[in-house]
Amino acid sequence: MDGYLANLPDVVRLAEDYEAIVMVDDCHATGFMGPQGRGTPAHHGVEVDIVSGTLGKALGGAVGGYIAGPRPVIDLLRQRSRPYLFSNSLPPAIVAAGIEALKLVEDGDELRSQLFENSAYWRAGLTDLGFELLAGEHPIIPVMLGDARLSQEMANGLFAEGVFVAGFFFPVVPNGKARIRTQMNAALTREQLDVALEAFAKVGRELGVVS
Template sequence: DMADLEKQLQDAVAKGTRHRIIVTDGSFSMDGTIAQLDKICDLADKYQSLVMIDECHSMGFLGKTGRGTHEYRDVMGRVDIITGTLGKALGGAMGGFTSGRKEIIEILRQRSRPYLFSNTLAPAIVGASLRVLELLTESTALRDQLEENTKYFREQMTAAGFDIAPGEHPIVPVMLYEAKLAQEFAAKMLDEGIYVVGFYYPVVPQGKARIRVQLSAAHTRAQLDKAIGAFQKVGHELGTVKNLVAAATAPTGPQVVQNTP
C-alpha cells in the first residue's frame, strides 16, 4: 500500500525525525508476491529515507542474473541494506548475511549485539555458499530452468481450475481457504506420492489456508506433470477446482516430487 507508506513517511517528517528507514521483505514467503521496490525507492528518495530489504526468498533466482528483488525491480544501487540467508538458494545449512555501505557495516560490527556475541559459521557452509555464488556468476542455467518450471506449473495449475494468484515467483500458493481442507488435501496428495504442506492460521491469516508449492530447478517436466495430475485428482475428489481437467489425462507413475523448504 504505497499510499499508506507515504502517509507514514509524511507523519515521520512532520514529527521531525532525523532518521527514517523503510524495511520490507523482497519477496513474501507465504504468497510469493514481490515487493514494489521501484515505488518504495521513489518514496525513499522523496522523503530522504533508507531502504532495507530481506532477500531470503529472492536471492539466487529472482532477476535476470539471480541477484534478487532489487535486480528484478531494476533498483540496483538504490537499496541501502540487504539481508539474506545462506540456508535456501545459496546452498548452506544455516547462517546469513547483511550487506550495505562500508559505514553501515562498520556500525553493525561495533554495535550489533547479535553479531558481537555470535559464533562464526562452519568453514564447510561458507565454502558451499561461495561455490554457489560462483555458479550463479558463471551461468544463469539453473535460474532459467527454475523460471521455466515456475511458468509451466503456474499455467497448468491455473488452466486446471485451481485458485492461484498471478505471479512469477517459484513459491506458488494453491488457495484452499479452509484449514481442515488444506490438511486433508495434503494428506491425500501424499497418498498419490506427492509431498506438500498445508499452511493455515496462525501461519497465514484466518480463512487463507493454502498448499504452498516450492518449485526447484531440479524438477523435471515428468515430475511436474505427475504433481499437477495428483492435484487434479485430489481436487476432483474434494471438489476444490473450478475447471476440472479429466482425471484420465493425468500422468501416471511412481515418481515423488519433493517439496523442500
C-alpha cells in the same frame, strides 16, 4: 510468503523524496531473481541501501545468512545485532559452501530460465485444473484453499500420492488464507511436473476443491 515482488522502483522513489534509506529482506529472491540471481533490486534495476539474504534457501539449504550494506551499518550490527553477538559464528565449511554456491548462481542463467519456464508451466497446469493461485511470476506458487484443515488434508493426500507439499495456515498466514505453498525447482522434468499435476487433480477432486 505470497510469491509477490515488492514494487521497489516506487519504494526507492519515495525514499529519495523523503531522504529515507531502503532495506530489503531478499531471502526469497537471492540466487534466482534478476540477472545473475542478484535479487529483487537487480530484477527491477534499482539500488537499495541494505540487503539481507539467506544461505538457507536457493543457495542450497545450509544455515546462515548475511546482511550487505554501508560500513557504518555493518559496524553497528556487529556490536548490536543480538543473533550475531550471542550465537556461534557460521562454521567455515558452510561459509565455503556458500561462496561456491554464489559462484554457481552467477553462472546459472540456464538453470534460472529453466526455473521460470517450469514455474510458468506449473502455474498454467494448476490454473487449468481449476485451482486458485496467487498471480505472479515468482517460483513460490501458493495454491489457495482458505481452510486450515483442508490445506492439511490436501497436503496429506498429496503426500500419499508421492508429492511432498506443506500446508500453510494461521498464524503463519492470515486467518482464512490457508494454502499449499508449492515451490518450483529447475531440476524437475516436464514428466515429473505432469505426475504432480495429476496428483493435484486427483486429490483436489476427492476433496471437492476442483471439479
